[in-house]
Amino acid sequence: MEKDNNTYSVYQHVFPNGMIYTGLTHLVPPEKRFGKDGYRYKGNKKLYSQIELYGWNNIEHIIVESSLSQHEAQKLEQELIASNKEKGISYNISSGGDIGGESYLLFEYKGERLSLLDIYKKYHNLNNGVTIGHFYTRVLRHKWDIDRALIQPTNEKEQPFGVGERIYNYEGEMLNSYELWQKRKIDDITQQVIVLRINRHGWDIERALSTPMKRYNQLYEYKGNMYTTNELAHLIPENKLENHDITDRLRAGWTVEEAVERPKVVKKKYMYDGKERSLSEIYRLIPEENKIGYSTFAAKIKKGMSFEEAIKK
Numbered sequence: 009m010e011k012d013n014n015t016y017s018v019y020q021h022v023f024p025n026g027m028i029y030t031g032l033t034h035l036v037p038p039e040k041r042f043g044k045d046g047y048r049y050k051g052n053k054k055l056y057s058q059i060e061l062y063g064w065n066n067i068e069h070i071i072v073e074s075s076l077s078q079h080e081a082q083k084l085e086q087e088l089i090a091s092n093k094e095k096g097i098s099y100n101i102s103s104g105g106d107i108g109g110e111s112y113l114l115f116e117y118k119g120e121r122l123s124l125l126d127i128y129k130k131y132h133n134l135n136n137g138v139t140i141g142h143f144y145t146r147v148l149r150h151k152w153d154i155d156r157a158l159i160q161p162t163n164e165k166e167q168p169f170g171v172g173e174r175i176y177n178y179e180g181e182m183l184n185s186y187e188l189w190q191k192r193k194i195d196d197i198t199q200q201v202i203v204l205r206i207n208r209h210g211w212d213i214e215r216a217l218s219t220p221m222k223r224y225n226q227l228y229e230y231k232g233n234m235y236t237t238n239e240l241a242h243l244i245p246e247n248k249l250e251n252h253d254i255t256d257r258l259r260a261g262w263t264v265e266e267a268v269e270r271p272k273v274v275k276k277k278y279m280y281d282g283k284e285r286s287l288s289e290i291y292r293l294i295p296e297e298n299k300i301g302y303s304t305f306a307a308k309i310k311k312g313m314s315f316e317e318a319i320k321k
Contacts, residue, residue, distance in 0.1 A: 016081035
């Protein structure tokens with residue numbers, strides 16, 4: 009599959025709560041990727057729920073860099089996501105590097121460079137029940153090769169155990185989620201847990217297949233002693249951690265040391281309208297006609313400006 013060169017852009021959506029979503033696209037202009045009021049993110053339920061919560065016009069949309077090659081865009085996107093995840097301000101689930109807007113790309117198929125729509129129109133079989141929607145989903149989301157996406161009837165099982173099919177490279181084999189589950193190193197682990205560990209929490213495959221399921225009141229080793237999550241939370245009082253903080257961190261793939269020793273980020277509060285509020289809370293109270301981008305507003309406040317000065321465009 010051949011990609012156009014130097015048409016890629018990397019962008020960021022900065023939310024009023026300080027969280028950032030980073031992406032890449034080869035659409036020109038890159039704003040085409042977003043859709044009206046961000047509707048093209050509806051497939052990302054977690055992200056779209058935040059878009060609905062804050063409103064598209066209250067989110068700052070930044071084109072970080074344009075006219076990049078595919079490789080340059082992937083590298084920059086991955087670096088930005090990694091940096092934001094380290095700071096705890098990323099809405100990205102994956103580490104980045106996927107190709108933005110693949111449905112507009114041309115694919116090498118039977119000696120021609122064609123769009124998916126052209127391939128479907130020219131080669132699909134009317135009798136196997138594969139619609140254009142099935143075909144796009146199989147190729148773009150599940151990464152099937154084009155022949156299989158066109159040929160396999162829809163009445164054949166596509167999603168083992170209902171988890172959704174994706175291909176994983178493990179020990180030199182390309183496996184779907186069910187085949188990967190069959191390689192598990194422990195008996196009492198489900199296919200869904202393996203998929204969630206890899207796709208949502210970013211675990212490497214070996215760790216996902218071999219780490220036992222967590223049990224209620226499970227003990228964790230820290231500096232030679234065994235503790236529950238509640239006990240871990242109170243080992244360093246100045247970090248102001250709670251049981252759920254430790255649990256969430258461990259679920260996200262943090263080591264026990266990271267989960268215990270990294271302080272909890274507490275948002276600074278400001279007096280506004282007679283009440284202590286966070287910057288994002290204050291920003292939501294500013295009349296729409298006076299609003300500037302959230303990141304610009306926050307930067308001005310942190311430089312010492314008054315709220316009245318900060319909202320001036």
